Amino acid sequence: xxxxxxxxxxxxLAVAGLIAKFLGIFxxxxxxxxxxxxxxxxxGLPYPIYTIMLSISIIGLPAAISKLISEKIAIGDYSGVxxxxxxxxFMIIAIGIFSSCFLYFGAxxxxxxxxxxxxxxxxxxxxxxxPFFVSIMSAFRGYFQGMQIMMPTALSxxxxxxxxVVIGVGLAYMYIDKGVGYAAxxxxxxxxxxxxxxxxxxLGYYLFTRKSFPDYTAYRRNKGKESTSKIVKRLIWxxxxxxxxxxxxxxxxxxxxxxxxxxxxxxGYSQExxxxxxxxxxxxxxxxINVPLTFSMAMAAxxxxxxxxxxxxxxxxELREKAKTGIKLTMIIAFPATLGLFLLASPIIHLLWGxxxxxxxxxxxxxxxxxxxxxxxxxxSILQGMNRVFVPVRNLLIGVIVKIIVSYFLxxxxxxxxxxxxxxxxxxxxxxxxxxxxIERTVGLRLSIRETVLKPIVASGxxxxxxxxxxxxxxxxxxxxxxxTLLAITSGIVFYSIMALLIYDFQFHKKNFFFx
Numbered sequence: 178x179x180x181x182x183x184x185x186x187x188x189x190l191a192v193a194g195l196i197a198k199f200l201g202i203f204x205x206x207x208x209x210x211x212x213x214x215x216x217x218x219x220x221g222l223p224y225p226i227y228t229i230m231l232s233i234s235i236i237g238l239p240a241a242i243s244k245l246i247s248e249k250i251a252i253g254d255y256s257g258v259x260x261x262x263x264x265x266x267f268m269i270i271a272i273g274i275f276s277s278c279f280l281y282f283g284a285x286x287x288x289x290x291x292x293x294x295x296x297x298x299x300x301x302x303x304x305x306x307x308p309f310f311v312s313i314m315s316a317f318r319g320y321f322q323g324m325q326i327m328m329p330t331a332l333s334x335x336x337x338x339x340x341x342v343v344i345g346v347g348l349a350y351m352y353i354d355k356g357v358g359y360a361a362x363x364x365x366x367x368x369x370x371x372x373x374x375x376x377x378x379x380l381g382y383y384l385f386t387r388k389s390f391p392d393y394t395a396y397r398r399n400k401g402k403e404s405t406s407k408i409v410k411r412l413i414w415x416x417x418x419x420x421x422x423x424x425x426x427x428x429x430x431x432x433x434x435x436x437x438x439x440x441x442x443x444x445g446y447s448q449e450x451x452x453x454x455x456x457x458x459x460x461x462x463x464x465x466i467n468v469p470l471t472f473s474m475a476m477a478a479x480x481x482x483x484x485x486x487x488x489x490x491x492x493x494x495e496l497r498e499k500a501k502t503g504i505k506l507t508m509i510i511a512f513p514a515t516l517g518l519f520l521l522a523s524p525i526i527h528l529l530w531g532x533x534x535x536x537x538x539x540x541x542x543x544x545x546x547x548x549x550x551x552x553x554x555x556x557x558s559i560l561q562g563m564n565r566v567f568v569p570v571r572n573l574l575i576g577v578i579v580k581i582i583v584s585y586f587l588x589x590x591x592x593x594x595x596x597x598x599x600x601x602x603x604x605x606x607x608x609x610x611x612x613x614x615x616i617e618r619t620v621g622l623r624l625s626i627r628e629t630v631l632k633p634i635v636a637s638g639x640x641x642x643x644x645x646x647x648x649x650x651x652x653x654x655x656x657x658x659x660x661x662t663l664l665a666i667t668s669g670i671v672f673y674s675i676m677a678l679l680i681y682d683f684q685f686h687k688k689n690f691f692f693x
Contacts, residue, residue: 183483183499184506186327187476193331194471197338204342205464208364209530211349212357217460218452219361222293223301224459225434227368229424230276230308237420238269239319240481240561241412246323247482248489257403258324264408266316273312281305291435294452299362303369310372317379323482329382330478337375341367418566422557425573429601432581433458437597440588454594457536461526462543462598466550469514473551476503477558484562497622500559504552505629509681511551512633513673516641517666518544521648524662532658542598549605556612565619572611580604636676643672 209217242265249257284301287293314337318330345367352363403411437458441451480503487496518525522544523537530536553576557569580600587596616622648665652658 183325183479184502186322186325186483187472187479187503187506189327189331190334190475190478191472193334194475195468197334198468198471200335200338200342201464201467204338204346204367205460206529207346208349209460209534211346211353212360212364214453214456214460215449216357216361216456218456219294219296219300219358220364221456221459222297222434223287223304223365225428226287226301227280227304227307229428230280231311237416237423238265238272238412239315239322240419241265241415242316242319243323243478243482244415244485244562245408245411246320247325247485250324251486251489257408260403260405261323261408261412262316262320264405265319265412268409268412269312269316270309273309276308276312277306280308292439294358294448296356296358296361299358300365301362303362303365303367305369307369307372310369310376313376314372314379317376317383320383321379322478325479325482327479329379332382333375333379336378337371339371340374341371343367344370415566418570419561422570422573425570425577428577429580429604432577432584433597433601436581436584436588437594440585441593444588444593446593458539458543458594458597461530461534461536462540465518465525465540466543466547469511469518469547470550470554472510473507473554476507477554480555480558481562484559488563493620496563497620500616500620500622501624503555503559504624507551507555508629508633509677511548513637513640513669515544515547516637517644517669518547520641520644521662521665524648524658524665528659528662539594539598542595543601546598546602546605549602549609553605553609553612556609556616559616560612563616563619565615568615569608569612572608572615575611576604576608579607632680636673636680639676640669640673644669 205217208220212220242261245261246258249255249261280301284298284305287301288295288297314333318333321327321329345364348363348366349360352359434455437455438448438451441454442448446454480499483499484496487493487499519541522541526534526537526540560566560568580603582600583603584597584600587599588594592599644665647668648661651661651664655661
């Protein structure tokens with residue numbers, strides 16, 4: 178039953194994340210057609226810095242909040258839950274204000290330092306106030322996730338993305354006549370508007386339901402056992418390594434925004450040509466691989482409090498079972514997603530952005546990273562739940578170094594932009610391996626090769642054969658790539674679902690899984 182609880186949480190977050198990602202794709206499709214690859218390059222350049230600025234407010238402190246809250250719930254300290262939330266809320270708001278001020282007042286300096294096109298200024302300003310509202314969202318998300326209540330986070334993700342799509346695309350159309358730079362900046366403002374809407378939803382949910390939470394009377398009756406200073410120290414101690422790890426993950430993308438344009442220019446590309454190639458990488462390939470990565474992010478958010486709960490009770494058997502379940506479910510989703518994107522890379526890009534659009538060669542190679550990133554994220558969350566918070570930081574640092582070295586030298590070879598993609602694959606592959614070695618060494622984790630590797634390979638291989646046959650036959654008969662792609666994707670989902678039901682040992686009864 179303990180396993181079912183965190184799986185249900187991961188399921189809720191994954192569904193909401195998928196909806197949000199698909200909304201994000203349909204945000205970038207009209208945007209791509211409106212501002213094209215050059216505009217998408219301008220749109221994408223500030224996002225790695227923005228992500229780094231958000232690493233504290235969307236990953237570091239929320240993960241620390243959920244971990245501390247889950248630990249206090251495990252030992253029955255319900256008064257401590259409220260105290261942790263109150264202290265962390267004001268800490269995270271202060272960080273959000275600082276981040277917004279940094280982007281707003283430092284836009285010109287960032288552009289000059291990184292030698293970006295001057296038009297990037299509007300995209301940075303459009304994002305400037307998003308960190309403040311994201312910080313509010315993140316405080317509430319950490320609170321609810323620590324209680325293993327995932328629905329508020331799920332709803333806020335959908336509302337946030339809807340606001341981003343509607344407002345971002347609408348403003349881009351309004352400002353396109355003023356130039357591609359203005360339109361890109363207007364589109365990035367959608368992130369700010371969406372964060373505002375998500376924050377308002379979470380605040381409303383909290384105010385409306387807080388009295389119905391379990392043991393709410395204990396919150397009011399008892400005083401917290403830990404002092405404020407001790408809670409602050411613990412939050413910082415947990416948040417710093419998690420934040421550094423998140424920043425290092427963002428640095429993977431930031432390195433592309435720094436290295437790719439510069440090295441392509443050295444290879445003989447014009448600034449426009451380099452920006453176009455970077456736009457294909459971030460605007461298309463990265464956007465598409467982020468869809469299946471939604472599940473691993475949901476699994477990570479659900480695993481941290483679940484592992485922390487088992488660890489706080491020193492129940493190693495429960496901890497290992499939850500870890501095995503998390504890794505197995507990650508493989509069940511990541512392996513077929515990797516293979517599907519690899520096989521249908523160009524057709525999917527043609528379907529979404531137009532038959533003449535390029536970028537399929539980039540997506541085909543980058544698809545491999547879905548598996549590595551997914552497993553790296555899941556393993557990182559297990560280590561964080563075990564209080565081994567500095568280990569993923571060390572491993573990510575090694576991965577970033579590997580990524581930089583490989584990307585730097587391959588970018589000026591005949592691989593050009595594929596060199597950067599190869600560097601990312603190598604970097605996350607190293608992180609995945611090092612994380613697993615640490616978990617195996619610490620808790621004696623032993624995975625079943627049959628359950629974790631062989632079954633996903635058999636099911637995904639069967640799916641791949643079906644996808645290829647359906648696509649080729651449909652295209653041969655109809656000469657319509659879009660129809661062939663849609664049918665191939667649909668058949669792939671059906672084939673894999675059938676194989677999953679046949680070969681995986683699912684033991685979750687519908688009634689208990691969804692309503693227990």
